[in-house]
Amino acid sequence: MKLSTIIFTTCIFLTLASCTDSRFSDQQIEIKALDIVEDLDSIKIKTFYEWGFGHRGKADIFTKHSANADSGFYSYSCFYLKDSGRIKLSVGRFENFKKDFPCDLFIDTSKYYKVDFIKINDTTVHISAINNQGHNEIISEKIILNKLFITNDPFKKFKSLHDFKDSLGILGNFYRPDIGNFIQFYLSSQHILTYLPDNLNLNPKYSNVWLEEFRTGKAIRKNWNLRKHENILDNG
Numbered sequence: 001m002k003l004s005t006i007i008f009t010t011c012i013f014l015t016l017a018s019c020t021d022s023r024f025s026d027q028q029i030e031i032k033a034l035d036i037v038e039d040l041d042s043i044k045i046k047t048f049y050e051w052g053f054g055h056r057g058k059a060d061i062f063t064k065h066s067a068n069a070d071s072g073f074y075s076y077s078c079f080y081l082k083d084s085g086r087i088k089l090s091v092g093r094f095e096n097f098k099k100d101f102p103c104d105l106f107i108d109t110s111k112y113y114k115v116d117f118i119k120i121n122d123t124t125v126h127i128s129a130i131n132n133q134g135h136n137e138i139i140s141e142k143i144i145l146n147k148l149f150i151t152n153d154p155f156k157k158f159k160s161l162h163d164f165k166d167s168l169g170i171l172g173n174f175y176r177p178d179i180g181n182f183i184q185f186y187l188s189s190q191h192i193l194t195y196l197p198d199n200l201n202l203n204p205k206y207s208n209v210w211l212e213e214f215r216t217g218k219a220i221r222k223n224w225n226l227r228k229h230e231n232i233l234d235n236g
Contacts, residue, residue, distance in 0.1 A: 024188060030226060033193045036168050036185065037221045045195060048183045053165045054172040058083065059090075060162050064100065065175060073176050075099075080158045087119040087155055101154040107139070119145065119155055179203050180210060189232045192217075194225040 024032070052063035052074065059081040066075040076093035091097045094107050094115045105127070107115055112129035116136070119125055125148055127139040145153065174184040180202040185193040194214065202210055217227025 026191075026228065029187055029191045029228075030220065032169060032187060033191075033220055033224070033226050036170070036187075036193060037224050039168060040195075045183070047161075047164065048173050048175055048185075048195075051161060052173060052175060053161070053170065060158075060165065061172075062158060062161055064096070065177070073178060078154070078158060080162055082162075087159075089117045089119075089154060089158060091115045091117070097154075101149055101152050101157075103148050103150075105139075105148065112137075115139075117154070179206055182210075190229050192227055192229070193220075194227070196223050196225055198223065 050065055052061075052065060054061035054063070056079070059079045061077060061079055063077045064075040066073060076091060076096040078092075078097070079088070079090040081088045081090075092114050094112075095109055097115075098105075107129060112131050114130040116128045116130070117125050118128075123145050125143045125145050126141050127143060128136050129139050130136055145155070168185075169187075171186040171188070173186065175182075180200070181197055182200065182202075183195040185195075187193055194217070196214070214225050214227070217225045220226045
């Protein structure tokens with residue numbers, strides 16, 4: 001796997017604005033990276049082994065990492081968009097989503113590939129779905145939220161993830177267990193902060209490429225590497 005291909009893969013869920021670099025110097029980015037390192041203790045870092053964070057347009061993108069290698073590197077994805085007082089969740093791989101957020105809602109996933117939940121006030125949800133022809137169809141209107149999601153409210157969960165991401169000031173992160181057990185944090189369209197655990201385990205197929213990549217950066221703390229790419233990273 002070529003490095004350019006790997007970088008594209010790591011950025012697949014990110015849209016990184018080039019204007020970020022004009023607002024922060026390398027020194028400011030390093031200070032920001034050190035703040036993140038101080039904040040991410042051994043408990044908080046576990047969040048990023050479970051969730052991928054990204055951004056597209058005005059929406060946050062959250063991907064639940066998969067524990068089953070046969071199903072790919074993620075279990076499901078969710079776009080989180082807060083706009084005009086409403087909160088919208090757009091969910092892919094709905095059956096996997098339901099395992100985390102049980103609900104009495106049947107969606108024919110052979111017909112629909114994405115489900116949208118729109119929270120129109122504190123208690124009510126509107127549900128629609130995108131069919132395989134790309135058409136949005138209304139599933140149900142004015143469903144009571146706490147009757148739909150009785151045990152686990154996804155709106156609370158994704159707001160919590162949104163707030164956590166914003167508190168760190170990261171654009172997104174990347175973790176692929178099939179490549180290695182390191183975690184990358186995108187601080188700008190050029191700067192990447194990487195967590196390298198003590199028990200670093202790299203897929204031998206790609207290890208030489210990644211070790212060379214890490215050597216282009218510098219250690220700013222134990223287990224943490226900061227590097228800057230000459231070219232601006234984007235989503236392809």
